[in-house]
Amino acid sequence: MEALKDGKVNMIGVWGMGGVGKTTLVKEVGKKTKELGCFRKVIEVVVSQKSIIENIQYKIADFLDLEFKKKTKEGRAEELWLRLKNEEKVLIILDDMWNEVHLKDIGIPLNENGKGCKIILTTRLLKVCESMECQVFVPIDVLDDDEAWTLFRMKANLNERVSRDILEEAEKVAKECKGLPVAIVTLATALESTKTRKGWEVARKKLESSRLVEIGNIGEEEKNAYLCIKMSYEHLKKETNQKCFLLCALYPEDHSINVEDLVRYAWCLELFGKADSIEEVRIQVLGAIDYLKDSSLLLKDGDGDGARYGP
Numbered sequence: 001m002e003a004l005k006d007g008k009v010n011m012i013g014v015w016g017m018g019g020v021g022k023t024t025l026v027k028e029v030g031k032k033t034k035e036l037g038c039f040r041k042v043i044e045v046v047v048s049q050k051s052i053i054e055n056i057q058y059k060i061a062d063f064l065d066l067e068f069k070k071k072t073k074e075g076r077a078e079e080l081w082l083r084l085k086n087e088e089k090v091l092i093i094l095d096d097m098w099n100e101v102h103l104k105d106i107g108i109p110l111n112e113n114g115k116g117c118k119i120i121l122t123t124r125l126l127k128v129c130e131s132m133e134c135q136v137f138v139p140i141d142v143l144d145d146d147e148a149w150t151l152f153r154m155k156a157n158l159n160e161r162v163s164r165d166i167l168e169e170a171e172k173v174a175k176e177c178k179g180l181p182v183a184i185v186t187l188a189t190a191l192e193s194t195k196t197r198k199g200w201e202v203a204r205k206k207l208e209s210s211r212l213v214e215i216g217n218i219g220e221e222e223k224n225a226y227l228c229i230k231m232s233y234e235h236l237k238k239e240t241n242q243k244c245f246l247l248c249a250l251y252p253e254d255h256s257i258n259v260e261d262l263v264r265y266a267w268c269l270e271l272f273g274k275a276d277s278i279e280e281v282r283i284q285v286l287g288a289i290d291y292l293k294d295s296s297l298l299l300k301d302g303d304g305d306g307a308r309y310g311p
C-alpha cells in the first residue's frame with residue numbers, strides 16, 4: 001500500500017509460488033485502494049500462460065468502454081495509449097504473468113506527473129518481475145505455523161468446543177499443508193465434517209501415504225498443493241460434483257465460468273447420464289456449483305451464480 005502511494009513507484013511485482021495468495025492479495029489491495037480514493041479506476045486483467053497482447057488490450061478496453069476503431073495490434077495500442085495517458089489515478093493489475101510483455105505494445109502509458117497508470121503484476125517467476133523492471137518486489141511466503149493453524153481451524157470449523165485430542169490430530173493434518181493457503185483452505189473445508197479423532201488420523205495417514213506417489217514433473221511444494229486438492233476432490237460426496245469440477249478444470253485458471261455454458265456442455269456430454277430436459281441438467285449443475293464453492297474448489301465470481309476456477 002505504501003509503495004502504491006509513492007509517486008516514484010509505477011511498477012510493483014508480487015511474486016510467490018502457486019496457491020500462496022497472490023491473486024487474493026492484489027484483489028484486496030485493488031478494493032482497498034479504490035475505497036480509500038487512491039485510484040479512480042482499478043482494472044484487473046488475468047494474463048495467464050498464453051499472455052496474448054490482443055487479449056489484454058481487449059480486456060482493458062472493455063473495462064474502459066472503449067471500442068477499438070483500428071484492426072491491428074499496433075493501432076489498438078495507440079488508441080489505448082491515447083485514452084489512458086490523460087487518465088488520472090488508474091491502477092492496472094496484471095495477474096498471473098508468465099512472460100515479459102512490453103507495456104508499449106499493449107498501449108499502457110506509465111504514470112507521469114499524476115497521469116497514466118500504475119501497475120501491480122503477480123507472477124510465480126522472479127525473472128518476470130526482473131524483466132518487467134519492477135521498482136518494488138513483494139515476495140509472498142507461505143503462512144507461518146500459527147497463521148496456518150488459525151486458517152485451518154476456521155475453515156474446518158474446529159472451534160473451542162472441539163476436544164483436545166481431536167485438535168491434536170487435526171493439527172498434524174494441518175501441518176501437512178506446509179502453510180500453503182490453497183492447500184489449507186481446500187483440505188480443511190473437505191474435512192469439516194470429520195468429527196472423530198480416528199477420522200482425522202485416517203486423513204493424515206492417507207495424505208502421508210499419497211506423498212510417496214510420483215506426480216508428473218513438479219516440485220515438492222507444488223506436489224503438496226496437488227495432494228491436498230486431490231483429497232478435497234475425493235471428499236466430494238457425489239459423482240455429479242466431481243464431474244462438474246472436472247468440467248470446470250478445463251477452463252483456464254481465474255476464468256469466469258458462465259453457468260449456462262456449463263449446463264449446455266453437461267447436457268450435450270450427458271455428463272450426468274441421460275436427462276429428460278435441459279432444466280433437469282441445470283438443477284444438477286447449479287447444485288454442484290454451490291457445493292463446489294462451499295468446498296472451496298471453485299471461487300465465487302460476482303454476486304450471482306457465477307464461478308471461477310480457482311485452485
Ligand SMILES: Nc1ncnc2c1ncn2[C@@H]1O[C@H](COP(=O)(O)OP(=O)(O)OP(=O)(O)O)[C@@H](O)[C@H]1O
Binds near residue numbers: 021181
Ligand atoms: N491470506 C489468506 N487467507 C485465507 N485464504 C487465503 C489467503 N490467501 C489465499 N487464500 C486462499 O487460497 C487460495 C489460493 O489463493 P490465490 O488464488 O490467491 O493464490 P495465487 O498465489 O494467486 O495462486 P496462483 O499462482 O495459482 O495464481 C484461494 O482459495 C484463496 O481464497
Ligand SMILES: [Mg+2]
Binds near residue numbers: 022023024095096
Ligand atoms: Mg493467482
